[in-house]
Amino acid sequence: MSALSLLHKVFPPPQYMMLQNAGVDISDTSLKYIQFKKANTETPMLDLHQWGDIAIPVGVVNRGVVHDVQKLTEVLKQVKEKCGTEYVRVSLPEERAYLFETTIKRDTPFKEIRGKLEFKLEENVPLSPRDAYFDYDIVANDADDKVLRIAVAVYAKDTINRYYEACLGAGLMPLSFEIEAQAIARASIRNGLMGTHMIVDFGKTRTGIGIVHQGALVYTSTIDIGGAELSTALKTVLGDRAEDEYTAIKNKHGLIGIAGNAKIAAALTQVIDDIKLELETRIHYWHTRSVDRNKRQIQKIVLCGGSSNLAGLPEYLWDELSIPTERAAVWQNAFSLNTYVPPISRVYSYGYATAVGLALKDFTDL
Numbered sequence: 334m335s336a337l338s339l340l341h342k343v344f345p346p347p348q349y350m351m352l353q354n355a356g357v358d359i360s361d362t363s364l365k366y367i368q369f370k371k372a373n374t375e376t377p378m379l380d381l382h383q384w385g386d387i388a389i390p391v392g393v394v395n396r397g398v399v400h401d402v403q404k405l406t407e408v409l410k411q412v413k414e415k416c417g418t419e420y421v422r423v424s425l426p427e428e429r430a431y432l433f434e435t436t437i438k439r440d441t442p443f444k445e446i447r448g449k450l451e452f453k454l455e456e457n458v459p460l461s462p463r464d465a466y467f468d469y470d471i472v473a474n475d476a477d478d479k480v481l482r483i484a485v486a487v488y489a490k491d492t493i494n495r496y497y498e499a500c501l502g503a504g505l506m507p508l509s510f511e512i513e514a515q516a517i518a519r520a521s522i523r524n525g526l527m528g529t530h531m532i533v534d535f536g537k538t539r540t541g542i543g544i545v546h547q548g549a550l551v552y553t554s555t556i557d558i559g560g561a562e563l564s565t566a567l568k569t570v571l572g573d574r575a576e577d578e579y580t581a582i583k584n585k586h587g588l589i590g591i592a593g594n595a596k597i598a599a600a601l602t603q604v605i606d607d608i609k610l611e612l613e614t615r616i617h618y619w620h621t622r623s624v625d626r627n628k629r630q631i632q633k634i635v636l637c638g639g640s641s642n643l644a645g646l647p648e649y650l651w652d653e654l655s656i657p658t659e660r661a662a663v664w665q666n667a668f669s670l671n672t673y674v675p676p677i678s679r680v681y682s683y684g685y686a687t688a689v690g691l692a693l694k695d696f697t698d699l
Contacts, residue, residue: 354420354508355383356516356691357412359496361394361538363387364408367688368416369667369696378668379696381675383416384685397426399495402502409503421505422691423496424513427534427541428555431458431487434472436480450485458487466493473527473547484549486512509694514543515550516690521635521661524697528632531656533612534686535638535646537561540608544619546629552619556611558604560640566600584680587644598645605646609653616654637661637686663689666697 355368368383393404412421435453437446450469451462458465467487474482493510500507514532522530527547534541538559544552564579571582582597588605590598616631634656636647641660651658663686664675677685 353416353418354422354692354695355412355416355418356424356688356694357409357421358424358513358516358685358687358691359389359394359405360426360536361389361396362391363389364412365685365688366412366416366421367685367692368418369692371696372668372673377696378673380668380673381677384677384688385412385415386684387411397429398492399499402495402499405496405499406502409499409505413504419504419506420508421500422509422511422694423500423507424516424687424691425488425493425496425510427513427543427553428539429488429492430512430553431460432551432553433457433485433487434551435483435485437483439479439481441481446483450483453485454487457485460487460489464490466490470549472549472551484551486550511691511694512543512550512553513541513687514545514553516688516694517543517635517637517661517686518545518548518550518690519693519697520663520666520686520690521637523662524666529629531612531616531631531634533634533636533638533641535559535608535636535640535643536684537639540611540638542612542615544615544631552615554615556608558608558611560638562604563601563640563643566604567597570596570600583640584642584644587646588649589645601643602649605643605649609650612650612654616656631656634658635661637663637683639681639684641683642680661686666693 355366358365364387366385369379370382372378372380387408389408390404393401399405437449441449454462454465454467465487467485469483469485472482472484496510497507513534517532517534522545529544529546532543532545536559538561540556540558542554543550563583564576567579567582586594586597588598588601620630634650636658647658647660661683663682664670
């Protein structure tokens with residue numbers, strides 16, 4: 334299945350799609366980039382060619398909205414310099430996306446699908462077609478069904494145009510713009526594995542949620558709780574300390590309530606319980622909203638983002654939500670860790686899941 338991407342048809346790229354490009358994940362506080370190259374022509378394995386994490390000044394991007402195009406341009410210029418490419422694939426923030434599912438007749442000619450979907454925009458999102466960019470993905474279903482189920486992603490033009498302008502100002506051509514959760518799915522769900530997965534991107538300032546069904550992103554949501562709240566909770570127990578020390582405590586002790594760690598675990602659990610309740614609400618909504626619910630049950634929760642390193646987090650959510658939960662294996666669709674050791678350690682790899690998925694776009698069908 335193709336990924337949900339924006340501007341691909343609005344600004345169609347010519348035949349340089351397979352030229353070397355980089356995946357660029359832009360958040361409110363940092364930009365992460367990944368660039369792969371083919372190891373050789375005889376193997377599907379890739380080499381990690383370039384990678385990095387660049388700080389974004391406070392206020393340049395806020396809740397996914399670019400407030401200072403010029404300053405973001407200066408950050409993106411560093412990507413061009415380090416990667417030596419003019420082409421990028423860029424993430425779009427989940428909190429600015431509108432997603433909905435709809436159906437059309439299975440025998441609808443391909444060239445007519447976009448036109449039919451355009452008529453359905455205003456009844457599903459608070460944007461008029463003239464103010465929006467949208468793209469769609471066909472969700473795999475039984476061949477004897479009379480309809481095609483379509484997942485549609487919509488953004489305000491102004492939101493995307495600001496990212497586009499920043500890229501052009503840096504001398505970069507965006508080949509596609511893509512919702513974070515879809516890029517994460519491309520990295521963290523094994524090639525060819527279908528079913529239904531919940532993506533939980535536990536970042537510094539917020540937690541992004543995506544549901545991927547049959548390879549298509551069909552739901553997104555954002556929780557305004559992130560790793561910063563964990564640090565605040567630790568401060569109430571341990572007092573003022575450096576952020577690096579808080580991070581080390583989260584990753585080493587976390588939710589593990591062993592002797593001498595009970596107060597820390599209790600403080601952190603209060604924050605995680607708030608996230609758990611939000612996840613429960615969305616899981617219940619998802620499991621009860623469709624007549625086809627038996628085929629759309631969430632089979633696994635995949636954790637990523639820098640704050641997903643919290644010790645005991647997968648086990649805690651698995652026990653509380655009764656759904657298998659694991660941290661993302663972000664490299665699995667790029668190379669085998671049995672034959673190649675990437676320069677990014679496992680602890681830091683979870684924060685690169687979006688950039689990895691973007692960079693994989695030319696090397697996978699997802």
